[in-house]
Structures are given as C-alpha cells and as structure tokens.
Amino acid sequence: MTKQSKTSSMHIKRKLIIHPEELTGAFVDRLVSLGTDTVGIHPTGGEGAKDSLSRLVDLFENAEFRETLDYAARSGLKIEYELHAGGYLMPRELFDIHPEYFRMNEDGERVADFNFCVSNDEALELVADRAALLTERLYRSEPRYHLWLDDKKDAQCLCEKCRKLTPSDKQLIVMNKAVKKIRKRQPTAALSYLAYFECINPPSMIQPEDGIFLEYAPFEKYTAKGEGADALIENERKMLGKLIDCFGKEESEILEYWYDNSLLSDWKYPPRKFTPNGAKISSEIAEYEALSPYCISSFACFLGKDYEALYGEADLSDFAK
Ligand SMILES: [Zn+2]
Structure with a gap:
C-alpha cells in the first residue's frame, strides 16, 4: 500500500453495530x-x-443506559442508531380510521402488517413528521440517521400507484420526504437509503434529495440459498458501483455482516461460538477502502457480555484500523 493510499484510508470511518443491551463500558473500551x-x-x-424500537426509545429514560452512552461519548466514540422503523413511524392503530395509509397486499386488501402506502400524501407526511421527532429522541446521536423500512421481503404497497414504482423508488420517496423534514431543524442531518433485499438495485424514477446517503448491506452474500442464489449474490455485488453512481461515494457507507453473530446464531439465544474469517475480512476491507466510502461498518451483535460469559472475548482484531 502506498503512503498516500494508507493516509486516505485512515480517514474512512469504522463502525461496529450492536444491540442496545450489549452496550457496556467494557465493550466501549x-x-x-x-x-x-x-x-x-x-x-x-x-x-x-417495531416493538424493539419502542423499547429502545423507553431505554433513553434509563439513567444507566444514558450513562453508558455518555461514557462512550467521553471515550471519543460517535453514536449512531440503525433502526428498522417502518412499523414505528406509521402507527398501526390508525388502521381503523385510515386504512388508505396502509399497504395493499397482493390480494388487493389494505393490511397493517408492515410498512405503508408511499403514494398517500397524508401517510407520507405523517411518517416524515414522526421520523423527524424520532431523530430528536435518539440520545447523543450524530446527525446521521438510519431509519430503515420494515425488515421484511415482499412487504411493499401494491396499490395502483405504488405498483408502478420499484421497491427502491418507494423507499427513496419516503427517505426524501423524511430528510427534508429532519433538515428543517437539523440543517446538516443526513439519512440513509438502505440498499438491501429488493432495494439492492438503484432507484430508477426518483432522485435522491440532498442529505440522502447510500448504505450498502450485502445480505444475500450470507443468506441466499438454493436455485437462483448465485445470481442474487452476483447482482448484489455488481450493484455497489451502480449505487455509488446514483448516490455518490462521499457519504456512502458499507454495512457488512463480518461480525454478525446474531446471523450465525439464527437470531436466537444462546449465541453460538464465533470464529471470524480474518483473511476474508481483511481482504474485503481493503476492497471497500479502494472505493473511498465515508464509513465501513459491520454488525457485531451477539458478541457482548452474554457471549463473553460463554466463550470469552470474540476476536475483533481484523477490524482494527
Ligand atoms: Zn400504495
């Protein structure tokens, strides 16, 4: 590596992402x-x-949790929140009086299970207002937000208007509206477009507003199975360049699963023993660094104190700068 490329890679931020209950002073250290x-x-x-996000919002009232976040900040760490927020931003209890706010499923019925209708102006307005309020409640957060839609494939609105839009366009409509609301009170705020699942293809009809940045999460690489898996993984890999063309690289973020022991544990306790593939992680970090994104991050869930009680400290050394 040349001196110059080493210097520029040092500017690329590194972030590890954990569950709120895993945040301890020792993990901060x-x-x-x-x-x-x-x-x-x-x-x-x-x-x-939706419920786990509500619990996080409640946790902000907990002095011990706030103190651990204070300690993280005093230790020099920035704090961000990565949230699947679709169901939280559109309150399900509105379904009885405003079913038109909710998504239409493939049977042509409005349902209050996931996400909402992005072609309904009132629904969008409400979601964007609630997004702006939520960002102000995120304790000590950087003005760099990740308010993702619901964590579910094929949970889009298929009403007459929405079905003309791709999943990526639908997501970007929501994020564009939300970032404009957020920026009214936080002019430098930024909000992610999550390239993940069916949103791995760049939006085609909608352009990102100022303040939208790319968050690229290659989930298929870890989870696609059976017939068609190779094609999905190859498409996901190829899309990174096209997504950067669409969103720009200056604020772009890579969201990897290198240390996601929740994925390896099938999202069920107890955590399984985790052995990172250090050589693969190092080579992928180097590939991403060559693109000069703003941040390279990875989930590192299920490696907190419960994990350590069972197996000792997990080896995170390949993520070190
Ligand atoms: Zn719709």
Whole structure:
C-alpha cells in the first residue's frame, strides 16, 4: 500500500453495530482500543422490529443506559442508531380510521402488517413528521440517521400507484420526504437509503434529495440459498458501483455482516461460538477502502457480555484500523 493510499484510508470511518443491551463500558473500551470511530446501536430487526424500537426509545429514560452512552461519548466514540422503523413511524392503530395509509397486499386488501402506502400524501407526511421527532429522541446521536423500512421481503404497497414504482423508488420517496423534514431543524442531518433485499438495485424514477446517503448491506452474500442464489449474490455485488453512481461515494457507507453473530446464531439465544474469517475480512476491507466510502461498518451483535460469559472475548482484531 502506498503512503498516500494508507493516509486516505485512515480517514474512512469504522463502525461496529450492536444491540442496545450489549452496550457496556467494557465493550466501549474494546471499540476504542480497535480504533473504531463510531458505535451503532441496533434494536433487533425482523418482524418484532417495531416493538424493539419502542423499547429502545423507553431505554433513553434509563439513567444507566444514558450513562453508558455518555461514557462512550467521553471515550471519543460517535453514536449512531440503525433502526428498522417502518412499523414505528406509521402507527398501526390508525388502521381503523385510515386504512388508505396502509399497504395493499397482493390480494388487493389494505393490511397493517408492515410498512405503508408511499403514494398517500397524508401517510407520507405523517411518517416524515414522526421520523423527524424520532431523530430528536435518539440520545447523543450524530446527525446521521438510519431509519430503515420494515425488515421484511415482499412487504411493499401494491396499490395502483405504488405498483408502478420499484421497491427502491418507494423507499427513496419516503427517505426524501423524511430528510427534508429532519433538515428543517437539523440543517446538516443526513439519512440513509438502505440498499438491501429488493432495494439492492438503484432507484430508477426518483432522485435522491440532498442529505440522502447510500448504505450498502450485502445480505444475500450470507443468506441466499438454493436455485437462483448465485445470481442474487452476483447482482448484489455488481450493484455497489451502480449505487455509488446514483448516490455518490462521499457519504456512502458499507454495512457488512463480518461480525454478525446474531446471523450465525439464527437470531436466537444462546449465541453460538464465533470464529471470524480474518483473511476474508481483511481482504474485503481493503476492497471497500479502494472505493473511498465515508464509513465501513459491520454488525457485531451477539458478541457482548452474554457471549463473553460463554466463550470469552470474540476476536475483533481484523477490524482494527
Ligand atoms: Zn400504495
């Protein structure tokens, strides 16, 4: 590596992302010793994401949790929150009076299970207002937000208007509206577009507003199985360049699963023993660094104190700067 490329790669931020209950002073110390810039707090995704986000918001009232975040900040770590927020931002209890706010499923019925209708202006307005309020509640957060839609494939609105849009366009419509609301009170705020699942293809009809940045999460690489898996993984790999063309690289973020022991443990306790593939992680970090994104991050869930009680400290050394 030349001196110049080494210097520029040092500017690329590193972030590890853990569950809120895994944040301890000892884990903060480990992140600092690795040279990590940022800790990401991620309430559990999946179908219960709305409830786990509500629990996180409640945790901000907990003095001990706030003190651990204070300690992280005093130790020099930035704090961000990575949230599946679709179901939280559109309150399900509105379904009785405003079913038109909710998604239409493939049977042509409005349902209040996941996400919402992005072609309904009132629904979008409400979601964007709630997104702006939520960002102000995220304790000590950097003005760099990750308010993702629900963690579910094929949970889009298929109403007459929405079905003309790709999943990526639908997501970007929501994020564009939300970032404009957020920026009214936080002019430098940024909000991610999560390239993941069916949103791995760049949006085609909608352009990102100022403040939207790319967050690229190659999940298929770890989870695609059976017939068609290779094609999905290859498409996901190829899309990174096209996504950077669409969103720009200056603020782009890579969200990897190198240390995601929750994935390896099938998102069920107890955590399984985790052995990172150091050579693969190092070579992939180098490939990403060559693209000069803003940040290279990885989930590191299920490696906190419960894990350590069973197996001792997991080896995170290949993520060190
Ligand atoms: Zn719709």
